[in-house]
Amino acid sequence: PPEQLPLDPAKKTLVILGSGWGSVSLLKKLDTEDYNVVVISPRNFFLFTPLLPSCTTGTIEHRSIMEPLRHIIRHKKRAVKYYEAEATKIDVDRRVVKINDFSDVKGNVSETEVPFDYLVVGVGAENATFGKFLMLCLFGIPGVKENACFLKEIGDAQQIRKKVMDCIETATFKDQTEEEKDRLLHMVVVGGGPTGIEFAAELQDFFEEDLRKWVPDIADRFKVTLVEALPNVLPMFSKSLIDYTEKTFKDENISVRTKTMVKKVTDKNIEVEATQADGSKVKESINYGLLVWATGNAVRGVVRDLMTQLPAQKNSRRGLAVNDYLVVDGTDGIWALGDCSATKYAPTAQVAAQQGNFLARLFNSMAKTQAVEEELRSLDARLQASADDAEKALLNAEINAKGRSLSKVKQLSPFQYSHQGSLAYIGADRAVADLNWFGGAISSATGGELTYLFWRSAYVSMVFSLRNRILVLTDWLKTKAFGRDVSRE
Ligand code: FAD
Ligand code: NAD
Incomplete structure (x- = not known):
């Protein structure tokens, strides 16, 4: 890495919270010569989330989709400070961020304050565990947090990978009852958005391509079920691709239960309410061995706290309301981007990355x-x-x-999102893609094996560094040549 300029007390301090799609895109394009930049995040790496579902089955190894933050900041012109910590409070009046080191290793100091001139909030969102009705909305669906796995962080993917193998080995334990084998080998995914769909697809691939061969005893029992409250999966895709996905899942033997809302979760089963064709509702209990909960986003505590400090935020529910330049409504010198902000756009990596690039242009132009x-x-x-x-x-x-x-x-015009399209892997070497070409002038909806090849090349070219690209490609080749590893750890 090159020599870096030291921090300059004459420059303004720009504090960036988070190391996800939004914050890292900003950091990469920001001219750090103009600011003293401080990054605060509990995660000292960038995570390429689109390939996270592939890590749950070992198609891709988790380190291949992690890019160390230290690599990124060490290449900036002026030194950038990084603190591995969570922001626990943003004090708007005093213009400081309170931070806590919640990592396993602690020094004498694990709680302090960082002052800022400018602040960018890019802390993302947490997993939603609430339902649509008032009581479930307020307190969350009982049992989800205690019993379900999520799929947002690297640790989640590792936990799922281990639990799948644990369920399989326990199901084949000597004298296990038939009923218990069926329960343990039933993998239930709640949420038919892209996260749930891609995970269910990866899991069924793992079974068809590897588990069936190496653990033949489970071949007739292993079952993946996807539960979705709405009448169809993937609501953001066009009708033809929704139908194509549902048909592909049927061919792959993934059972899709639409119009089925989960109301309660225990350690071995979920209670659901299914709406019948005549509109009547039926309650049912479904046993599971592994439960993966993918029902979307909820606002993080530190963001909720910031919203309560600002009267201008009182009508915002999904996150921080921002203006056309991503300035948090009711503040001066505080911006928000990505999943923690509430805009007219979906909470996606595409949006967060474009917002990060926009803020880099804004800060570079402000300095000039x-x-x-x-x-x-x-x-x-x-x-x-x-x-x-x-x-x-x-x-x-x-x-x-x-x-x-x-x-x-x-003359910097307001932020404008340019939608490139949506892509999702649906298993058996197939993907669906709703794409926009030439700035949205032409759009196309495609599904199938060619789309899958496109899906792969699109992701490989997107994975940030050359090092990560090579790691991901090697993992794909390794899986093709030797299959996935079926060890438990
Ligand atoms: P994140 O990327 O979630 O980053 C938030 C950062 O803030 C993290 O570094 C976190 O550690 C840090 N943080 C958390 N709390 C604090 C705190 N208190 N203080 C400081 N830092 C904190 N979108 C697409 O467009 N295409 C896809 O194919 C796609 N696939 C996805 C697959 C999966 C499995 C998932 C879960 C999401 C996927 N998404 C996809 C959505 C996409 O990942 C998010 O929209 C995107 O990550 C949002 O970026 P962000 O920067 O707002 O938040
Ligand atoms: P989502 O919000 O897109 O979907 C969650 C689904 O869960 C919804 O369809 C909802 O009806 C269902 N649900 C909620 N509560 C339920 C309950 N109690 N019982 C049954 N079903 C219930 O969530 P996601 O899939 O995690 O995606 C989050 C964001 O990340 C979205 O903006 C998505 O576009 C983006 N993402 C994109 C990709 C991709 O482009 N390939 C992949 C993953 C995520």
Whole structure:
């Protein structure tokens, strides 16, 4: 890595919370020469979430989709400070962030404050565990947090991978009852959004391509069921692709239970309410060995706390309300991006990354504006002090030129999202893609094996660093050649 400029007390301090899609996209494009940048996140790496479902079965190893934050910040022009910690409170009046080191290893100090001039909140969202009705909305669906696995972080994927193998080995334990074998080998996924669909698809692939061969005793019992409250899965895709996905799942023997809402979870079963064709509701209990909960996003505590400090946020429910420049409503010098903000766009990596790029342009242009304004002030002071006409004419010309360049750097248009399309893996080497070409002028809906090849190449070219690209490609080749590893750990 190159020599870096040291922090400069004359520069403004820009604090960035989070190391996800939004914050890392900002960091990568930000000219750190202009600011003292401090990054705070409990995760000292960037996680490429689109390939996280592939880690649950070992198609891809988890380190292949992690990019160390230290690699990113060490390549910036000016040194960037990183603190591995969670922001626990953003104090708007005092302009400080309270941070806590919740990691396993603690020093003498594990709680402190970081002051900021500018703050970018990119802390993402947490897993939703609540239901649509008032009581479930307030207190969450009973038993989910205690019994279900989630799929948001690397640790979640590792836990799922271990639990799948644990269920299989326990099901084949000596003298296990038939009923218990069926329960242990029933893998239930709740939520028919892209996370639930991609995970169910990866799991069924794992069974068909590897488990069936290495653990033949389970071949007739292993079953994946996807439960969705709405009448269909993947609501953000076009009708033809929804039908294609549901048909592909049927062919792959993944059972899809739509119009089925989970109401309660215990350690061995879920209680659901299914809506019949005639509109009547039936209650049912479904046994499971593994339960993966993928019902979308909820607001993080630190964001909720910030919202309660700001009267302008009182009508916002899904996250921080922001203006067209991503400034948090009711604040000055605080921006929000990605899943923790509430905008008209879906909470996706695509949106968060474009917002991060936009904020980098905004901060780079703000720094240039401030520099030109500073120069203009000093030229104006010289003009006022000068008694020489020739010098005055020169200074006036210079002031005019600077003024023109100032209006250019100041002209930054508001954030505008450009939707490139949606892609999802649906198993058996197939993917679905709703794509926008030429800025949305042409759109196409495709599904199948060619779409899958496109899906793979799109992700490989997107995985941030060359190192990660090579790791992901190697994992795919390894899986093709030797199959997935069926060890439990
Ligand atoms: P995140 O990427 O979640 O990052 C949040 C960051 O904040 C993390 O580094 C976290 O550690 C940190 N943090 C958390 N709490 C604190 C705190 N208190 N203080 C400081 N830092 C904190 N979107 C797509 O467009 N395409 C896809 O194919 C796709 N696939 C997905 C697959 C899965 C399995 C999942 C879960 C999501 C997927 N998404 C996809 C959605 C996408 O990952 C999110 O929309 C995106 O990650 C949002 O970016 P973000 O920066 O807002 O938050
Ligand atoms: P989601 O919000 O897209 O879907 C959650 C689903 O769970 C909904 O369809 C909802 O009806 C269902 N649900 C909620 N409560 C339920 C209950 N009690 N019982 C049964 N079903 C219930 O969530 P997600 O799939 O985690 O996605 C989150 C965000 O990340 C979305 O914006 C998504 O577009 C994005 N994402 C994109 C991709 C991709 O593009 N390939 C992959 C993963 C995630």
